[in-house]
Amino acid sequence: MPSPKPQQHPNSFILSPRRVVTLALLLLALALLLPRLAFLPRLLQISRHLRPLSSANPAPIMSSYTKELEIAQLAVQRASILTRRVFHEKAKGTVDKNDKSPVTIGDFGAQALIIAALKHNFPEDEIVAEEEAAQLREDANLKQTIWELVEKTRLEDEAGESKLGGPIKSADEMLELIDRGGSKGGANGRIWTIDPIDGTKGFLRGGQYAVCLGLMVDGDVKVGVLGCPNLPISDTARLTSSMADNQTDSSDHGVLFSAILGQGATSRPLASSSSDNPKPIKMRAVDDLSQATFCESVEAGHSSHGDQFEIAKKLGITRESVRMDSQAKYGSIARGAGDIYLRLPVKATYQEKIWDHAAGDLIVREAGGQVTDIHGKRLDFSVGRTLANNKGVVAAPVAVHGKVLEAVQEVLNAKQ
Numbered sequence: 001m002p003s004p005k006p007q008q009h010p011n012s013f014i015l016s017p018r019r020v021v022t023l024a025l026l027l028l029a030l031a032l033l034l035p036r037l038a039f040l041p042r043l044l045q046i047s048r049h050l051r052p053l054s055s056a057n058p059a060p061i062m063s064s065y066t067k068e069l070e071i072a073q074l075a076v077q078r079a080s081i082l083t084r085r086v087f088h089e090k091a092k093g094t095v096d097k098n099d100k101s102p103v104t105i106g107d108f109g110a111q112a113l114i115i116a117a118l119k120h121n122f123p124e125d126e127i128v129a130e131e132e133a134a135q136l137r138e139d140a141n142l143k144q145t146i147w148e149l150v151e152k153t154r155l156e157d158e159a160g161e162s163k164l165g166g167p168i169k170s171a172d173e174m175l176e177l178i179d180r181g182g183s184k185g186g187a188n189g190r191i192w193t194i195d196p197i198d199g200t201k202g203f204l205r206g207g208q209y210a211v212c213l214g215l216m217v218d219g220d221v222k223v224g225v226l227g228c229p230n231l232p233i234s235d236t237a238r239l240t241s242s243m244a245d246n247q248t249d250s251s252d253h254g255v256l257f258s259a260i261l262g263q264g265a266t267s268r269p270l271a272s273s274s275s276d277n278p279k280p281i282k283m284r285a286v287d288d289l290s291q292a293t294f295c296e297s298v299e300a301g302h303s304s305h306g307d308q309f310e311i312a313k314k315l316g317i318t319r320e321s322v323r324m325d326s327q328a329k330y331g332s333i334a335r336g337a338g339d340i341y342l343r344l345p346v347k348a349t350y351q352e353k354i355w356d357h358a359a360g361d362l363i364v365r366e367a368g369g370q371v372t373d374i375h376g377k378r379l380d381f382s383v384g385r386t387l388a389n390n391k392g393v394v395a396a397p398v399a400v401h402g403k404v405l406e407a408v409q410e411v412l413n414a415k416q
Contacts, residue, residue, distance in 0.1 A: 065215070065223050065260050067121070072213045072225040073258060074160040075117035079110035079211045080227040080254070080270055082153040083197055087206070087248060094204075095135050095142070102200050105142070107131050108178060109150045110196035110211055112168065115177045118192055120165030125215075128385055129181025129194040130355050136175055147171035185354060187219040187382035195355040199326025202298065206230070207245035208328040214358035219382025224359030226257040228328045233269045235281055235335045239293055239322040257281070257331040257363050265334055265366040283368045283397045284336030292339040292400075294321035295329040304344040307411055311342065314407040330360025333395060334367035340404055343393040344374065344412070351386035357393065370401040374408055 086106040094102040111131050118127060136143045150168060154161070168174050185191055192215050199209035211227035230247035233255050247253060254270035258278065266278035286292050294317060296308050308321065322338060332338045341364075343352075361371045361379050372378055373390035380389040396404045 076227040117164040126183035133175040133178040202325030210326040224362035259366040281335040290316040327360040341395040
């Protein structure tokens with residue numbers, strides 16, 4: 001006789017293969033759903049604080065870098081006031097750095113003011129700046145002169161005083177601030193880069209110079225501000241060769257260029273209030289390259305004038321290039337005063353400094369331009385204090401940048 005089958009309890013549950021698969025799928029679905037269910041109470045809590053937008057009174061949309069831009073503009077304005085005072089008071093006592101370029105009282109003073117403002121508002125941010133205070137520690141008179149000028153400028157700057165921090169209490173504290181600009185830079189975190197006076201030789205002869213400030217986040221430039229005290233305020237003023245010097249005594253000079261990544265570029269008078277409406281700027285449409293205007297450095301040691309002349313000929317450009325110092329060239333082409341900026345390598349080993357390009361690069365790109373090196377690569381601000389991964393600079397309107405780059409490469413390759 002066959003053995004009797006075991007009796008099953010009516011409430012027993014036999015895990016058949018089909019049931020095992022079904023149960024596994026249910027557990028997987030539950031595991032995927034639980035995190036979303038856990039977020040519901042938080043979502044409901046947030047929703048209680050949201051108000052519906054009405055067309056009559058919409059809530060303002062605040063950029064994530066609105067404060068950074070405001071502080072950068074105020075700091076650059078204050079530093080520009082100091083540089084103008086230095087020039088007009090003839091307090092240009094210069095010293096020599098290792099590379100023999102002149103450093104002025106204005107360089108040190110402007111850097112101290114900007115770093116003081118940044119440390120007051122963003123104390124955890126790193127800073128890459130051009131100057132260091134070692135030489136001032138060896139010259140007590142120069143150190144005292146700069147500190148007194150810094151404090152005088154700060155006290156007279158009513159617009160920025162409430163937002164840029166209190167007094168710098170001593171000359172030694174000023175030196176410590178200057179040396180806070182020694183960050184190595186890199187690809188991680190928030191890093192400001194400062195050139196307190198870009199174009200020192202232009203500054204000394206009353207020509208073009210710029211107070212430059214940019215914010216990089218994880219190696220990408222997010223905010224850029226250029227104070228150009230000796231450029232015309234008007235965005236319609238075309239570049240001329242006379243702008244290279246003797247531009248300091250006109251009331252219609254002094255412009256502030258600004259940009260936030262993804263929000264366009266603007267200009268406004270350097271002396272205006274931060275509440276004044278800035279004007280959007282755009283690069284000029286270049287339909288005929290023969291009518292374009294080149295910008296290039298004054299110093300042949302900064303960019304190859306001969307190569308740039310050959311490039312202009314290849315492009316059919318007949319206008320004489322405009323030579324001027326500093327990132328004022330970036331601001332000028334961004335608003336259509338000029339069209340093309342070339343900075344061609346003079347030495348194979350030279351590496352551009354990030355403070356010489358960060359703010360201007362962003363402003364030109366936000367104004368409708370393209371900025372690359374001579375190989376067509378975007379400028380890489382993530383590798384330290386220099387543009388170690390790039391050679392030279394080619395900046396032009398997007399529509400013609402490819403043609404300009406092609407001419408640059410043809411001329412440079414012909415030399416090899």
